[in-house]
Amino acid sequence: MRLCLVEDDLAIGSSLHAGLRSCGFTVDWVQDGETAEDTLRVTDYTTVLLDIGLPGKSGLDVLNALRSRGNDTPVIILSARDRVADRINGLDSGADDYLPKPFDLDELTARIRALRRRRGGRTSTLMRHGQIVFDPARQAVSYRGATVSLRSRELAFLAALMEEPGKVLSRSQLIDRVYGWDTDIESNAVEFHIHALRQKLSAGAIRNMRGVGYFLADEPAA
Amino acid sequence: MKPRVRHRALSIRRRLLLWQLACLLGVSCIFIVSTYWIERVGIEHHQDLRLRKIALDIPDSLKPDDLRSINVKLFHGRDDFLLQIWQGDREIYRSTIDRELPRALQPGFGLQAVHGEVWKFFVRQSGPYTIQVSQSLDERNALARERALHLIVPLILLIGAIALCTPIGVNAGLRSLHRISSELETRHLDRLIPLDPHDEPEEILPVIEAINTLLARLGQAAVVQQQFLADASHELRTPLAGLQLQVTMVEQAQNPASRSEALAAVTASVKRAGRLVEQLLTTSRLDADLPVARREMVSLNQIVREAIMRLAQIAEARHIDLGLIQDEAAWVRGAYDELTLLVVNLIENAIRYTPKGGQIDVTLRGQGVEVCLVIEDSGPGIPHAERQRAFDRFYRGRGVAAAGSGLGLAIVKRIADRHAASVSLDDGASLGGLRVYVAFERHEPDETPPCIALATQGDASGSRRGIVR
Ligand SMILES: Nc1ncnc2c1ncn2[C@@H]1O[C@H](COP(=O)(O)OP(=O)(O)OP(=O)(O)O)[C@@H](O)[C@H]1O
Numbered sequence: 001m002r003l004c005l006v007e008d009d010l011a012i013g014s015s016l017h018a019g020l021r022s023c024g025f026t027v028d029w030v031q032d033g034e035t036a037e038d039t040l041r042v043t044d045y046t047t048v049l050l051d052i053g054l055p056g057k058s059g060l061d062v063l064n065a066l067r068s069r070g071n072d073t074p075v076i077i078l079s080a081r082d083r084v085a086d087r088i089n090g091l092d093s094g095a096d097d098y099l100p101k102p103f104d105l106d107e108l109t110a111r112i113r114a115l116r117r118r119r120g121g122r123t124s125t126l127m128r129h130g131q132i133v134f135d136p137a138r139q140a141v142s143y144r145g146a147t148v149s150l151r152s153r154e155l156a157f158l159a160a161l162m163e164e165p166g167k168v169l170s171r172s173q174l175i176d177r178v179y180g181w182d183t184d185i186e187s188n189a190v191e192f193h194i195h196a197l198r199q200k201l202s203a204g205a206i207r208n209m210r211g212v213g214y215f216l217a218d219e220p221a222a
Numbered sequence: 223m224k225p226r227v228r229h230r231a232l233s234i235r236r237r238l239l240l241w242q243l244a245c246l247l248g249v250s251c252i253f254i255v256s257t258y259w260i261e262r263v264g265i266e267h268h269q270d271l272r273l274r275k276i277a278l279d280i281p282d283s284l285k286p287d288d289l290r291s292i293n294v295k296l297f298h299g300r301d302d303f304l305l306q307i308w309q310g311d312r313e314i315y316r317s318t319i320d321r322e323l324p325r326a327l328q329p330g331f332g333l334q335a336v337h338g339e340v341w342k343f344f345v346r347q348s349g350p351y352t353i354q355v356s357q358s359l360d361e362r363n364a365l366a367r368e369r370a371l372h373l374i375v376p377l378i379l380l381i382g383a384i385a386l387c388t389p390i391g392v393n394a395g396l397r398s399l400h401r402i403s404s405e406l407e408t409r410h411l412d413r414l415i416p417l418d419p420h421d422e423p424e425e426i427l428p429v430i431e432a433i434n435t436l437l438a439r440l441g442q443a444a445v446v447q448q449q450f451l452a453d454a455s456h457e458l459r460t461p462l463a464g465l466q467l468q469v470t471m472v473e474q475a476q477n478p479a480s481r482s483e484a485l486a487a488v489t490a491s492v493k494r495a496g497r498l499v500e501q502l503l504t505t506s507r508l509d510a511d512l513p514v515a516r517r518e519m520v521s522l523n524q525i526v527r528e529a530i531m532r533l534a535q536i537a538e539a540r541h542i543d544l545g546l547i548q549d550e551a552a553w554v555r556g557a558y559d560e561l562t563l564l565v566v567n568l569i570e571n572a573i574r575y576t577p578k579g580g581q582i583d584v585t586l587r588g589q590g591v592e593v594c595l596v597i598e599d600s601g602p603g604i605p606h607a608e609r610q611r612a613f614d615r616f617y618r619g620r621g622v623a624a625a626g627s628g629l630g631l632a633i634v635k636r637i638a639d640r641h642a643a644s645v646s647l648d649d650g651a652s653l654g655g656l657r658v659y660v661a662f663e664r665h666e667p668d669e670t671p672p673c674i675a676l677a678t679q680g681d682a683s684g685s686r687r688g689i690v691r
C-alpha cells in the first residue's frame with residue numbers, strides 16, 4: 001500500500017516515514033502544500049495522511065483541491081488542532097478520518113487498514129480472494145489454509161493485487177503502488193517478485209494478460 | 223449570587239438612612255439650642271420691660287387701701303414675678319406670701335442671689351414708697367426652654383417622614399443597579415453583549431458606560447486568550463506527537479546503531495519541547511505583569527556584548543562572522559533581563575537563518591534623542607509582505623527547516639512595547655539579508671558607573687571584531 005505523507009514537522013515526518021515503512025507501507029513524504037498538490041495530481045495513493053498546518057498552502061486547501069478534482073483517495077487528517085470545530089471542518093472538507101496529534105503509530109496503521117476495508121466494502125479485517133487470505137494487520141498470508149511466508153516486497157505486490165481483485169493492473173501501476181520515490185527499481189523487479197509469488201502460492205494464482213498486466217485468478221474458495 | 227446583591231443594596235439604603243437621620247438629629251439639636259438662646263435674649267429684654275412697666279404702673283399717689291385693687295390689675299398677667307412695696311423701711315405690700323427678697327439699695331435694674339436663686343429686679347422710688355419688682359432667672363430660662371421645646375414636635379414629625387420616604391426613593395434609585403446586576407449575570411465570556419443604557423438615571427449612565435467598555439475589552443482579551451490557548455496547545459502537541467513516534471521507533475529499533483539514532487532524535491525533540499515551554503512561559507509572563515518590573519538605568523552596550531559572547535560559539539560552529547561594528551554609549555531605562563532576552567532572540571534569529579559562512583553585524587548608535595540597536599545579517603531576509611506577520615505569535619517563515627516555535631519575534635515585540643521602543647524589519651543595505659532596527663529612548667546615566675569604560679572600549683581599540691575574535 002502506497003501512502004502519501006504530508007507533514008512539515010521534521011521530527012514527526014521522519015519517524016512516521018520510518019515507522020510506517022517498517023509496518024509494510026510504501027511511504028512518500030512531502031513537506032509543504034504545493035508539493036503535496038503536485039504529487040497527488042500525478043500519483044495514485046492508497047491513502048493520504050495529511051497535516052493541516054503546513055507552510056504555504058494549508059492541508060485543507062490541498063484536500064479541497066483534491067476533492068474538487070473528483071479524486072476520492074481516502075484521506076486521514078493528522079492534526080494537533082483538536083477542537084471539535086476543527087474536526088468537523090476537516091471531515092466536512094472531505095477527509096475520511098481525523099486523528100489528533102499526538103497519536104500512536106499502531107492506531108494510525110489500524111485506521112489506515114480500517115479505511116481500506118471500508119472502501120473495499122468489507123467487514124472482515126481479512127482480505128480474501130479465492131484461496132488467498134491476507135491479514136493486513138499482521139502482514140500474514142495463507143493459501144489453501146496453510147500459512148505462507150512472504151518477503152515484504154512480495155507482500156506489497158500481493159496486497160496491491162488484492163485491493164481490487166480481478167482488476168488487471170499494468171506493470172507501471174504495480175510499480176506505482178509498491179515502490180516509493182526513494183527506491184531504485186530494477187528493470188525486471190515486477191517479473192521477479194511475481195515469479196516468487198507464483199512459486200510460493202501456485203503457478204495459476206496470478207495470471208498475466210500479455211501486453212496489459214497482472215490479475216488474481218478467480219479460483220473458487222475452498 | 224442573588225442574596226448577596228440584595229444585602230448590598232439594603233446596606234446602601236440603611237447607610238443612607240442612618241446618615242440622614244444622624245444629620246437631621248444633629249441639625250435639630252443645634253436648631254433647638256440656638257432657638258433657646260435667641261429666645262433667652264428676647265425674653266430678657268421683654269421681661270425687663272415688663273418689670274419696669276409693672277413698677278411704673280403703680281401710681282405715685284398710692285394709698286395703702288388701693289393696694290387690693292392694684293393686686294387685681296397686676297395679677298391679670300402671669301404670676302411669675304414678685305412685687306414688694308416698702309414705706310420707709312416697713313414692707314407694706316408683697317404679692318406672694320411665701321417668698322421674700324431683701325430691699326435693694328439703689329433704684330434701677332439689678333441682680334441679687336437669694337438661697338441660690340438669682341433674681342432680676344427693678345426698683346423705683348415713688349415718694350415715700352420703694353417699689354421693687356423681681357423675677358427669678360429660673361423663671362425666664364423656663365420660659366425660653368418652653369418656647370424652644372415647642373419646636374421638637376414638628377422636627378420629630380419631619381424626621382419620621384424623611385425616614386419613611388428615604389427607602390422608597392433609594393429603592394427607586396437602586397432598581398437600575400438591580401437591573402444591571404441581573405443583566406450582567408446573563409453575560410459570560412462568549413456572550414459579552416453591552417448593557418442597554420436606555421431610560422437609566424443620569425448617575426447610572428457612567429457606570430453602564432464603564433461596564434460596557436470593560437465588557438468590550440474583556441471580549442477582546444477572551445478572543446486573544448482563546449486563540450493563544452489553541453495555538454499554544456497546537457504547538458505543544460506537535461513536539462509531543464514527534465516524541466511519541468520517536469519513542470516507538472526506539473522500541474522497534476533492530477540494532478544498536480538505529481537505536482542510538484532514534485534516541486538522538488528523542489533527545490532533540492525533548493530539547494525542542496523544553497525550549498518551546500520556556501518560550502511560552504516567557505510569553506505569558508510578559509503578558510501578565512503589565513509595567514516593566516524594575517526600571518533601572520541599563521547599558522545596552524553591556525547587554526549586547528554579553529549576548530554576543532553567549533552566542534559566539536553557535537555562530538562559530540556555523541562559520542558565521544558575528545561582530546559588533548559600532549558601540550556608542552547607549553543607556554536606556556528598563557529591565558536588564560528583558561532587554562537581554564530581546565537582544566539574544568534577535569541575534570539568535572540572525573544566526574539561525576543565515577546560511578553557513580554568512581555575516582552578522584551588530585550596531586549600537588546614539589541618534590539625537592534615540593538609541594538604536596541594529597542587527598543586520600547576510601541571510602535570506604523576510605519577504606516584504608510577511609514582515610508585519612513575522613511579529614505574530616507562532617508565525618514561522620515558509621520553507622524554514624529550522625525547528626523554531628515562532629515565538630521569538632513576538633517576544634521581542636512585546637519587550638520593545640514594554641520599553642516604549644520600536645522594532646522594524648527592513649532590507650539590510652550592506653549585507654543583503656534582514657536588518658532589524660530597534661529604537662529606544664535615550665537616557666543619560668545619573669552618574670558614570672565603571673562599566674561605561676568597558677562599554678566604550680571596543681570603539682577605542684578600533685577593532686571591528688573586538689568581541690568574537
Ligand atoms: N534574521 C532572519 N532572517 C530571515 N528570516 C528570519 C529572521 N528572523 C526571523 N525570521 C523569520 O521570522 C520567523 C519568525 O521568527 P521568530 O523568531 O518569531 O520564530 P522562530 O525563530 O521560528 O522560533 P523561536 O521562537 O524559536 O525563535 C522565522 O520563522 C523566520 O522565518
Ligand SMILES: [Mg+2]
Nearest residue numbers: 571626630631
Ligand atoms: Mg527566533
